[in-house]
Amino acid sequence: MDMFSEVLHLFLSLDNFLAIALGVVIGVVVGSIPGLTATMAVALALPFTFTMEPVAAILLLVGIYKGGMYGGSITAILIRTPGSPASACTLLDGYPMAQQGHAKKALKTALYSSVIADFISNIALIFFAAYLAKIALNFGAPEFFWLICFSLTIIISLASGSMIKGLLAALMGILLSLVGLDEVYGSQRLTFGNYNLMDSISFIPLLIGLFAIPEIIEFYRKKALPHLKAKASGVGMTLAELKRCLKSIIRGSLIGVIIGAIPGTGATAAAFISYSDARRRSPNRDNFGKGEVEGVAAAEAGNNGVAGATMIPLLSLGIPGDVITAIILGAFMVHGLTPGPIMFQENLTLIYALFVGIMFSSLVLLVVGNGAIKYFSLIADIPKSILFPIVLMFCVYGAYAVNNDTFDVWLMLGFGVLGYIFNRAAIPAAPFLIGFILGPMFEDNLRRSLLIGHNDLAIFVRGPITWFFIALTLGSILLAIYRYVAARRQSVSASATQESP
């Protein structure tokens, strides 16, 4: 009881509430502006937290993180420009929904699944942190390698329409991801001596170019889009839809939690893995990519499920899983606190106060998100002839803002042309992105495993986690083959009955 009152005493201050609310608002706004990421916002807010109380300081940063994770989906849905990399997956179904006049429904779906996933992620953080941290420590390069293999089988399920085109797109993604410095030997690959390419192709210019620019080109080429029904006044997500998506949301959240707990993977991969998992299981499989509510829900659940869980390795092991948690680690240290096992012994009340605050932040996200939707969804009503020049300006700004470099603007425009060619040739963009994101992870973990194992292949089957993912990978491939054969058989028999008089 004593502990309880101490925790409440630490948490119940106006500063903490303000910090969370301010953090979430900043996060949503910054996250929704292409090129301004939650990472930048957290980094810029850090100096302001030096003078704050530790709990309020950390909650402010956590609030920005969570708000930013959701905020990215707003522009992804409304103007096909992902505000942050993690929301790239959301636009696959979110933007088509907006085009069909369901902008509000898409935004609400994104919000509700974000909040639910965030909540589940927080629960995992609070109750299973120690357990999940142990899994994370057992998750070495070979285990990672098989997880990525399993995730790569996603491409099969995302290659809607032509399998050949899907694989072609994926290979192009992988090829482009090879650009940059070799991780092991430090040699330059495919940079053509250009220093701007040394760190690999920047992801944000690629995203903006690939998705936003083709829409703009298409508009000015035809002077009108075939689908101009977007209306902000549409209905939100219905209870029946929420029920239908709930399984995908929960599964996506759990995927996010596991991926978040393992340092170094990230929300973008989680969103795509959750999305394809939902697609594989959904009876509405064929509608994915064309404006399926469940697609938006799964993607957002995947990336928001990561947010709470990245705090697990940070708090329990003192290991930051990504740049944002690295900054939050910095904030802890500025206040003389060192996250890790020792903090659980010495500052338990502070940790509990943080937990209460983090739980509370999910609620704040719901309120702030609802408010944001009210105003942001008005964007859907703006005539395209006015909207698109502004979007183009944001595209240029967003690409520039990443590295403060005009090279990235040209890169963005180049990818815009590529995206337009993709559109015309009906090549799906999703496998391209998966190849680009997962390609390097596949290569790095393969090489890392071989280095750790002194070139002995036995390392790839070293324990239960590797066996589990090998089984999943094989199962996923077999399922795809089975479905392909079954579909063929069906179409053959269908055409046979048609032909028979």
Place this chain on the structure above:
Amino acid sequence: MAGVQKSLLKKVCLAACGGGLAVAMSVSTAHANEWPTGDVRLVVPYAPGGTTDVLSRRVADLLQDELDANVVVENRPGAGSTVATGRLARGGRDAAHTILMASPGHTIGAAIYPDLDYDPVEDFVFLQNLIDIPNVMVVPASSPYDSVEEFVEAAREQNMTFSHSGVGSSIHMSGELFKTLTETNLTAVPFAGSGAALPALLGGDVDVSFENMPTVLSHIRSGDLKALAVTSAERSEHLPDVPTLVEVGDYNLDQFVTTAWFGLIAHESFSEEAQEAMRTALDAVMQREEFVSFADQLGAEPGQVAGEEFKQFIAQEVERWQEVAEQAGISQ
């Protein structure tokens, strides 16, 4: 309708151009003033969030008071730190107001990136080395080795691995330097940052690492990692019982002193008067209580060198890392 659209488009474009012009003009007036009355630009050659960024923002805050001028932090990441450094080396209109937070990437970058279009020593003036962060040679708690000697003997007999946070990081180069000096069979295992590298070390997937002190201090204190040595010239206040590699002495380790240093540099044309003003201000910053406690939290020691001495230090570092990179077969 098309006509309306066209004229609207024109208006929007005009408004955008006007806005751009206004911004450009405001920038140029801001830089028209002479040092030290105008704004000072502090370039961080890395993305927001890293040690360099956090340190720079702290220093900018304090420097602002001392100089009585705005100090604006600008992140320009790319190719280690060489994109931003190359840009500074080319000088230009802003060079008189621009300083850059250099770190081991400055000297290592010169060793591993081919065809740099600048000289890492001669193209700059070196203002002040602000902090030095030692690296710690750490092994997992489960490791059978309790001293550097035991480790070296074992690593001469069998193949061992060390983790690092990326090609060309001070952690990587420390490992390569150790390997070269002690003639051991060490293989580098790269990770994307220290956060990703730590689990492999804690879980025993790799045998050793030469991590930055702040990253591993709490794990050493909790007993999850064993510290065999620190890489600085003197023992660290934070780990007084851990010897330096120099103390070990054998296996050529008496030459092993390396730290992650951070310091401010500027273009070679930076005026004498400006250098003087900067050094006085930075001296004052380093005395400030806020700076001392901040450095302490990072596990850092205050920087030792400034001016000409700083420059000599850089020249030696460039030479050393070039040799190590060559021997390790890291791309030139």
